[in-house]
Amino acid sequence: MLEVHDLHASVGEIKILRGINFTVKKGETHAIMGPNGSGKSTFANVLAGRPEYTVTKGEVLLDGKNLLSMEPDVRAREGVFLAMQYPVELPGVRYNQFLKAALDAIREHKGEDQIDIRAFNQLLKEKGDLVEINPDLMRRNVNEGFSGGEKKRSEILQMALLEPHLALLDETDSGLDIDALKTVADGVNRLQDPEKSVILVTHYQRLLNYISPDFVHVLIDGKIAKSGDHKLALELENKGYDWLRETIPPVSETSGESAS
């Protein structure tokens, strides 16, 4: 469903992705790991179309369509969801109204009617229970005054509600205590479906104790240094990342510390 060919991307003058080749089939879960600054978050954000990243080379196909030519909202309606590392606050924008607008935009794209408000509230409650989120949040402004854990649960709730074909989770595990981590992992596991694919971006192996990926890829200096199955994650936990650095040629340009 997702094919990435020789993808290069920069922030301003700084090159971050340097030729990524990568394929995800329907129903697969891929984990992308790597040290800080390796470009793993950039990769997820480039797929979602975050404007500060510039694609300088390469091609990305989603179900055969040219993903890079689509605006971020079109990508979302085509089924790409990014659970963000730092969800931004939207003052004055009610959480439930925001999510209804999002769901309706996606439904409209599929040629469906807007969801009835009562059906929506019921659906929101179900999905909220799934990630054990405080129901009071639904009446608050988007992400405003949410704790770190609540923001992450909220991202998973949104993913469950919008039912993407391709879910990108950008360090959703960072900053979570073990209970929250289990809940988040549980939420992700419930979404797994033969039609849907997941890409997990993570720095630590611990999330992979709860979500078992089909493939693990290690990103170093903007390239995939090694791919394997879930055992690779355990190997990384024991050996760190340095042993992989020697396997790719050294790079002379800045490696882009700003892009974790």
Add this chain to the structure above:
Amino acid sequence: MTNPNNPNVISRQSKIDDQEYKWGFTIDVDSDVAPKGLNEDIVRLISEKKSEPPWMLEWRLRAFRLWEKMRDEEPEWANVEYPSIDYQDIIYYASPLTKDNDRPKSLDEVDPEMLQAFEKLGIPLNEREALAGVAVDAVMDSSSVTTTFKEKLEELGIIFCSFSEAIQNHPELIKKYLGTVVPYSDNFFATLNSAVFSDGSFAYIPPGVRCPMELMTYFRINEADSGQFERTLIIADKGSYVSYLEGCTAPIRKKSQLHAAVVELVALDDAEIKYSTLQNWYPGDKDGQGGVYNFVTKRGKAQGINSKISWTQVETGSAITWKYPSVILQGDNSSGEFYSVALVNNHQQADTGTKMTHIGKNTRSTIIAKGISAGKAENTYRGLVKIMPSAEGAKNFTQCDSLLIGDQCGAHTVPYIEVKNPTAQIEHEATTSKVSDDQLFYCMQRGVSAEESNYMIINGFCRDIFKELPFEFAVEAGNLLRVSLEGTVG
């Protein structure tokens, strides 16, 4: 709008060419129009056209003579720029003609063209179809067209009629209150208005009556080259309550039009007046041609003990807005509120804010002003909180938030605070922000279009103000905001 050099960047180039002012049509009715220019004869003509009693003409003439002396005193302190106004090139009286050259006595006598026009503006004047729970006084150019639900209100002793009618039918109230809040000598534009004011609304709520419906005046400029100088007076007698709404539009005209209104509110003991405005005068085109100059004096006097006056305004129109709805907090324990959203786009300029003058003991005022600037527009909040020596225990809270869209617009905050009583408590908060790329991306990543995301974020910014509006007005305010923002994100 993909940037051709970089498919991953959302272009923020504005496409304001597409912007339309959908209220910009002209209404084709015959009008009785005075010759251009201003002199004593014109003042007399206006008074005569309205069959006013001599005391009213006298008042107008006093104002006119004073205004002539003030000719060099047109205010220049506001942060707005415009070519000097030629006061001899304006029509001071224009009134839609009716069958017998009189104000229509019933809807049947109103020109169907005009009824249709108001309907098109969303203000049906036929009571069967009228907005539920809203009594409307429709004013076009210099005259009130009709007032709905008048009889129903009369049963409760509420007077709601055009200002001209009030002069005829309730002279004692007009004499008692006219100019007591905004004297004819108040300022250049108020003095001009006092000389040539045409029509407007009058409302009186008797003691202890809670007005069961919203009272609304809909102002419409139609005639080319005409100015609109309406005057509104609302009196809430002891223990009464009224919610009053004001809406305004004007056709698209290449030349700028002057609107200089005066609004006076009086709240007696335990009375409350809630005054809401949706101001959507024609803002001019994208190059700053045309548009209404909105130079308005609005002031309320919370005269009685425990009285309350609340101004809520959503200002999206006009080429220039110069307006400071204020409250004189005279009664002990009286309170004043000012909630404002001022949105400027393209070449619009707004200098707006409020004055809260605390005189009585334990008086309280709240100011929440939200300014939104887009295009090449300039937005200024100007406010004065004044605590007089007598205002023991006065409290004020002020919050001014500015939101910038794009990098060619400006936001300015000019708060003045004068405290002459040491027991006063004053709080002032101010913020300036932008719709961030992160916020836009977050919304768009959930499937919401760029335009809708922008609207959603800005609507959120205005939430604290919109929630103060009556429900139907709040919906309309949201729609106005949406239209005014069109083209601010690509």
